[in-house]
Amino acid sequence: MAVSAIVGLVTAAGASVVMGFSAGVFFGAFALGAGISAISNALVPKPDLGSQMLGTTVTTRDPASPRKIIYGKARVGGNVVFMAHSGSDNKYLHLAVVFASHHITSYEEVWFNDNKIWTSSGGFQSDWGTYVTMDTTKLGTAGQAASSVLTAASGWTSDHKLSGIAYLAFKLEWNQDKFPQGVPNITAVIRGKRVFDPRTNVTGFSDNPALCVRDYLLDQTYGLGELNTNIDSQSVEDAADLCDEQVSIDGGGTQDRYQCNGVIDTSNQIKGNIENLLASMGGRISYSNGKYFIQGAEYVAPTFSFDESNTISAITIQTKQSRRSLYNGVKGTFISEEKNYKLMDYPAQLSSVFEAEDGDPVFLDMPLPFVTNNLQAQRIAKIALLKSRQQVVLSMTVNLSGLKVKVGDTVNITNDRLGYSNKVFEVIDYELSISATGESGVKLTLIETAAAVYDWTTSDEEDFLAGGELDLYDGRTVDNVTSLAFTEIGFQGPDGQVLSAVELTWTAPDDAF
Numbered sequence: 001m002a003v004s005a006i007v008g009l010v011t012a013a014g015a016s017v018v019m020g021f022s023a024g025v026f027f028g029a030f031a032l033g034a035g036i037s038a039i040s041n042a043l044v045p046k047p048d049l050g051s052q053m054l055g056t057t058v059t060t061r062d063p064a065s066p067r068k069i070i071y072g073k074a075r076v077g078g079n080v081v082f083m084a085h086s087g088s089d090n091k092y093l094h095l096a097v098v099f100a101s102h103h104i105t106s107y108e109e110v111w112f113n114d115n116k117i118w119t120s121s122g123g124f125q126s127d128w129g130t131y132v133t134m135d136t137t138k139l140g141t142a143g144q145a146a147s148s149v150l151t152a153a154s155g156w157t158s159d160h161k162l163s164g165i166a167y168l169a170f171k172l173e174w175n176q177d178k179f180p181q182g183v184p185n186i187t188a189v190i191r192g193k194r195v196f197d198p199r200t201n202v203t204g205f206s207d208n209p210a211l212c213v214r215d216y217l218l219d220q221t222y223g224l225g226e227l228n229t230n231i232d233s234q235s236v237e238d239a240a241d242l243c244d245e246q247v248s249i250d251g252g253g254t255q256d257r258y259q260c261n262g263v264i265d266t267s268n269q270i271k272g273n274i275e276n277l278l279a280s281m282g283g284r285i286s287y288s289n290g291k292y293f294i295q296g297a298e299y300v301a302p303t304f305s306f307d308e309s310n311t312i313s314a315i316t317i318q319t320k321q322s323r324r325s326l327y328n329g330v331k332g333t334f335i336s337e338e339k340n341y342k343l344m345d346y347p348a349q350l351s352s353v354f355e356a357e358d359g360d361p362v363f364l365d366m367p368l369p370f371v372t373n374n375l376q377a378q379r380i381a382k383i384a385l386l387k388s389r390q391q392v393v394l395s396m397t398v399n400l401s402g403l404k405v406k407v408g409d410t411v412n413i414t415n416d417r418l419g420y421s422n423k424v425f426e427v428i429d430y431e432l433s434i435s436a437t438g439e440s441g442v443k444l445t446l447i448e449t450a451a452a453v454y455d456w457t458t459s460d461e462e463d464f465l466a467g468g469e470l471d472l473y474d475g476r477t478v479d480n481v482t483s484l485a486f487t488e489i490g491f492q493g494p495d496g497q498v499l500s501a502v503e504l505t506w507t508a509p510d511d512a513f
Contacts, residue, residue: 056263057341059097059186067101069222070192071215071277071370072207072261073108075341076100077187078167082160084153093172094153097186100166101222101266103140105191105205110134110168112184131178133171140166166190189341199237209260209281209370210239210294216277217285217292222266224274226292235293242296243281249375250458257379258282258296262335262370280370282380286407295408297383299451302424304405305412306398312441313397313433315415320391327364327388328354330381337372338464346377347462349385364388374464379456392448394425397433402442405430410449424449479509 058077065079082096110118117128124132135147147169150156168188172179195215196203206212214236216223246254258281264273278284282297331348335341346368355361366384371377394413405411405427412422425446433443486502493499 056335057185057187065098066265066267067222068099069102069216069219069264069266070100070104070190070262071195071212071264072259072372073189073191073337074261074263074335074372075109075111075187075189076263077185081162081167082150082156084150084155086153091174092153093170093174093183094150094156095170095172095183095186096147096150096156096162096167097170098162098165098167099188099190100140100192102164102166102193103142104166105194106139107136107168107188107190109189110136111187111189113181115184128178131173131175135169138162138165138167138169140164197240198233199240207256207259207261208240208243209258209277209283210236210243210296212260212280213274213277213283213285213294216264216274222264224270230291232291232293235295239281239283239294239296242298247375247379247456248458250461255373255375258376259373260370261337261372276369279368279380280376282383284408288406293406293408297380297454299449299454300410301451302410302412302422304401304409305414305422306396306401306444307414308416310398310401311396311415312399312435312439313443315418316395317418318391318393318395321388321393323358323362325388326358326391327362327385328358329361329363330366330385331363332366332368332377332381334368334371334374334377336374336464338374341372344374344465346371346374346381347464349378349381349462351385354385354389375461378460378462382456382460383454386453387449390448390450390453394446395443396446397435397441397443399441402430402444405444411446413446481506481508483507 056077057075059080060077061080061083068076070076076099078097078099080095081098082094084094086092086094106120108120109116112128115128116125117132118124118134118136120136123129133149135149138144138147142163144161144163146156146158146160146162149169149171150160151158152171168186170186172183191205193212193215194203195206195208195211197206197208197211198214214231217226217231218228219225243256243258245257247257248254260277260280262276262280264276266273274285284295286293286295329348329350332346333343334346336344336346348363364384366381368377368380371380407427407429409427410424411427413420413425414422426449427444428447429445431443433441435441484504484506486504488500489503490498490500
């Protein structure tokens with residue numbers, strides 16, 4: 001077996017390596033239970049996804065900021081790498097804000113705090129063009145020239161090209177009304193990294209999770225640095241086709257089954273970043289016979305069968321998973337494109353039937369940092385929920401015919417004593433085995449599965465924010481008073497003169513503020 005970079009992430013020995021769906025919780029959520037190998041356990045990441053997702057739209061001024069990779073489309077904060085003044089009384093402020101350390105596809109929108117000031121289709125909004133000069137041509141190409149918006153300021157020359165860095169250059173003209181709090185938080189909606197599609201041999205923008213995972217595995221600078229020959233191309237193409245499948249949505253129309261839209265922080269562990277990318281398609285990577293196999297969440301009918309004639313050892317069966325591997329509800333957060341890329345809760349997937357079986361509500365908290373559509377989040381959450389209810393785990397040693405399967409394959413199991421006739425199981429682990437008599441075999445760990453786990457119809461959709469958004473007071477407006485009336489009165493001043501005045505009465509707004 002060839003030595004792979006991914007194996008180097010852990011202390012590895014054995015016949016297979018698997019990295020699973022999940023954002024750090026795949027193995028629990030999908031109830032792999034006791035069948036997981038030591039290698040699989042070692043690969044489960046524990047990233048701080050909450051803080052990572054919260055910080056994506058914050059622009060910083062950090063002299064040692066970690067570099068970012070943008071896949072798909074996302075609203076991203078940057079890092080200010082240059083700031084200088086020009087003009088009389090320092091009227092103008094020049095800024096260079098870096099967003100990504102690679103060639104991006106385009107800038108779609110630019111935001112100052114909560115104000116959209118520019119779009120690629122409509123240019124500057126309102127009168128922002130009077131106060132802002134902006135260079136949106138710096139997409140991170142290797143040969144890009146220095147921005148003229150910055151060379152007009154002292155300290156930035158034609159040699160400051162930021163080659164391979166995607167950044168925006170700004171010249172801001174001071175105005176109290178436009179910049180009441182000083183320099184705004186600058187964010188941009190960006191169509192991210194250009195990735196290669198082996199199906200078409202074209203490099204361009206894509207939010208296909210399988211293509212994004214492949215790109216990160218091959219990235220020699222910030223990714224895993226694998227060789228293309230170590231990735232099974234057919235598995236990539238199959239997974240990419242799965243992600244591009246059109247799923248009907250309630251109300252008409254369709255959408256891609258899976259998309260990958262988000263930001264990789266290169267200061268995080270590579271294995272954690274891979275897990276987060278895989279989570280956007282409920283997928284996994286298995287490593288077998290010197291190659292990676294990339295898979296998305298789907299049901300694949302078995303092509304291999306095992307029965308008593310293949311079995312060379314006793315079968316160990318576990319009919320129920322531990323309580324910590326069972327869930328009757330899945331909830332979590334995602335970055336909602338529908339709500340302007342804010343961190344939101346996607347509609348939870350709940351089962352009253354499963355809750356009744358368990359006796360208590362048991363939730364899996366599953367954040368999805370590379371998902372921006374609530375329906376996609378729901379589909380992935382439902383798969384996680386139903387996977388956790390597949391509880392039967394088999395451990396069996398078969399003859400060398402077991403070498404035909406790999407982690408992620410489904411197989412038919414027939415066994416008269418267990419009452420199984422072509423019962424479908426999924427391979428979650430395997431290793432070579434030698435019996436006490438010297439007979440070679442393959443020890444398989446299998447978990448039951450079914451096509452229904454991956455079913456989805458429009459009737460499964462839950463309304464996003466079904467309870468409605470609260471109409472919160474914004475602190476800037478007050479309702480008018482009503483029933484305003486006056487009465488003319490007179491009173492005597494200190495000097496004895498009579499002064500005329502009015503007494504006003506009104507009904508205050510029915511408002512706590």
